Amino acid sequence: MSIFAHRPVVGVIGNRGLVNDRYPVHEGGQMNSCAVAHVSDCLPLLIPADPEMVSVSELLEVCDGFLLTGGRPNIHPHEYGEEPTEKHGAFDRARDAITLPLVRACVERGQPFLGICRGFQEVNVAMGGTLYPEIRELPGRMNHRMPPEGTLEEAFALRHKVRLAPGGRFAALFGAEEVLTNTLHGQGICQPGPRIVIEGRAEDGTPEAIYVKDAPGFTLAVQWHPEWNAEHDPVSRPLFQAFGAAVRDWAAAKR
Template identity: 75%
Template sequence: MSTARPVVGIIGNSTLIQGHYPAHSGGTMNSAAVAQVADCLPLLIPADPRYVAVEELLAVCDGFLLTGGRPNVHPAEYGEDPTPAHGEFDRCRDAITLPLVRECVARGQPFFGVCRGFQEVNVAMGGTLYPEIRDLPGRMNHRMPPDGTLEERFALRHKISLTPGGRFHKLLGATEVMVNSLHGQGIKDPGQRIVIEGHAPDGTPEALYVRDAPGFTLSVQWHPEWQAGMDPVSRPLFQAFGDAVRAFAATRR
């Protein structure tokens, strides 16, 4: 009899089906990366404190994928006032993910942050965000191309320089990799214990981990879930995440 796979909670996003019907959703590519590359059981989480509690999620799931999403972390979470440049918000998701990150760091429970998830990790640890990267002097436009197929929108767009000898360098076997780019906001001030190990050519932080955390905390600003099984950068990230989730699940048994 096969052993049950450990459970990875995938943070869902609030959406409206056909503009009217409220729903919680998650990209198929997230589930595919968790199931087929990390080799874990994907479980979509309705990120809303009216329906789930952080303590319940920690008990049910062995690890978490902090996904991307159109709404941004509310600037009140890092001591700033909202402006039109901050875009849309999802306060319910903020209420779940930010304390969830802090609890996972303390417990050694693995998480992998992606895009908004990358920004959530920074904010959860006391960091701040820029509302719009492309408005900063000398920065490039990191946003998703407005038109084109999925292949065109998720195409590799720029290089990432990784810290020599760092965790990402050791995992990926290179100090420079190519990634996609589909985000508007980015890290301004790193939070406490946040170690930035990857930067875009314009200096935008793109890869981080939490210093002295007992568990897996690697997070990236790009979207490694896109064709994760075929991409030489995405695959080892999700495989390492899966290994960490399995190791944590084994300690519970």
């Protein structure tokens, strides 16, 4: 790891939450920050994803790259032309208002981002795609949601294989055409955006690994949670390392 003084900055997109069910906070999982700091070798900076507090233009200048994290609230279906239902769950319109234009701006500028779970879905929606509200209700699909009980280790346990496109970016990164991942999501890609390339699918066909076609920068996103055990997992570690290298390249070019 490099000395702390000159690490590039990764904006870690935060979520809204409540402490003791009453005190509003902006929050981010510690495992996200640990993966950025210890594996990507960058400085994690938690972002309050709210247009009343930050703007996309400010974030693009302050940060060198972005980690689009998971989160319990889902993207509002109005963002992809559909009406909300009970199956769509809770929403965070403030985060929608920041992350979706942020993804599009990063794609245009070549500024790197890594999408995880909800962040994976944000990349697809930002690029014109749509989502299924509940994957497990589709014929032939498995239940990808977090197990309702058990320890944190059991919740993030490796649960299914992801098959990767031979010769693709993810296969090259992982050195394999099939990897084992966790799964903790309810929604998933329905229609991919016009520039979204799906390179990885779960055994039931659910899209799991994507990037943006013809984007000048790092635009990889995964539906699973690679931040869990990122320092030691053979799939998570190279993903965060590659993201960190892209962020350092951006920061160096900016300087």
